[in-house]
Amino acid sequence: MRIHRLIATAAVTALMLATAACGGDSLESSGADTGSGDTGGGDKGTVVVGGQDFTESQVLAAIYQKVLENEGFTVQTKLVTTRDVYLPELSSGGVDIVPDYLAGITDYLNTEKNGPDAPLVSSNDVDKTLEALKPLAEAKGISILPPSDATDQNAFFVTQDFADQNSLTTLSDLAALGDPIKLGAPPDCEGRADCEGGLTKVYGLKITEIVPLDFASAQVKDAVKKGDVTMGETGTTDGTLAADGLVLLEDDKGIQPAQNLTPAVNADFLKANPDLEDIFNQLSAALTTDDLAQMNLKVDAERQKPEDVAQQFLQDKGLL
């Protein structure tokens, strides 16, 4: 009886130790989310790439990971749900580099410093937004590298047919047409400077109704295709529009804040590795909004893995 129990205790303990040990292993080698099976055995130390876990951010984190591995770093990727989880870590050095969005990080740091009612310092102007961001980021121990031209902004789309018939390419063209517009957009669109407010006040669109439909959803695209609404809201990096016979109208008067892709780096880490600045500048220069749209499409529709899409992109651009 007693021996029986001894064996059982030993077996349970062994099992638990085994799983724990096993876990320790996977922790060392895991890039947690994007899976870094091919971690190069670099000798420059370990870098933690942070970011959020939606598709575009996953792909960009995978691109950063591969670029850094190519430089001889061992990379861990930690993707989290929201900016307020990774930003304090980026400040303290728990995370070294994040692919962030210019106006997004600017608004976050501005709100953190000046309170939720502080006036926005981000705008459609990349340089001005960057100028406002730099001191905010520096105070937090974060260095901002030059933004890419690639940008993920909110944007408005109509059917290609409607655009062709009325030769529309910009929102100003649509306003010049003078037709009443039914808009498919999230309920908080009304009054917002980057949505209904800006469209009516800056462009002079005659919006008769806002039909509540989710941002970039299949429902809003269907509604535009069927003609239930004239125009819908999505992002500039939505890769599915062309296949659906839909087209973006350019925000020629700039009501959308500049959401250009911007590497945000822990200041101490950048100081220790100054040559990374050039490498990320090359990457930012090569990246376009259309690249983002195509890569998002590959992950969201074809279900390719973000790291495979990242690898392909870097090879195509000759960056590896």
Place this chain on the structure above:
Amino acid sequence: MSAQAAEVAKCYLDNSWICGRYWSDYRPELTDATVQHLWITVVSVLVGLVAAVPLALLARRNPTVESLVVGGTTIIYTIPSLALFSLLLPFTGLSPTTVIIGLALYSLTILVRNVLAGLRAVPDEVVEAARGMGYSRVRLLTRVELPLALPIIMAGLRVAAVSTVALATIGAIVSYGGLGNLLLQAVGNQFKAQIFAASLLCILLAIALDLVLVGAQRLLTPWTRHAR
């Protein structure tokens, strides 16, 4: 591009819940996530158990301590996991420790109560007899009380293990959620095959852990089998 597109599995394009290609294409991701999920769960429950036994021993002699311990662990259970992880984040960062501390604290609620109930269920006359035989307090605890408390403690461990498997997915907010990482990403881009696979593995993991604990209990407490 079009040649590549032709290779895309139909169940990906249709976004089917059940997609055989998903299971083979994403096997490494599924394996890593399951392993991470398992070890985070096991370590959390073990840490919870190691903390629960002394707390229960403190609590059983003194009603004031008992209400403090039982009340305290219950209050911890009511803290939303999002808030708990945010509280821990400045100290432990984006690490498994953040998740393990959180999960271990939650498991305490169940484990402390069950260890306490298990110890209380030991018949007084058995304890008296052991004392009469000259057992020291330590020997009394390890040789008589804990073994007799084992069925109730194991019942608590089973509940704690199964609930921790489910709770561990929340670790995804700090990137250590095991299968929760895959779930969260898949909910984000409506990847139904991945939602289905990760959920199924979570359920299987919970069932497997429960079976292991049932098996361990039967081996550890052979006398309970004959009693019924």
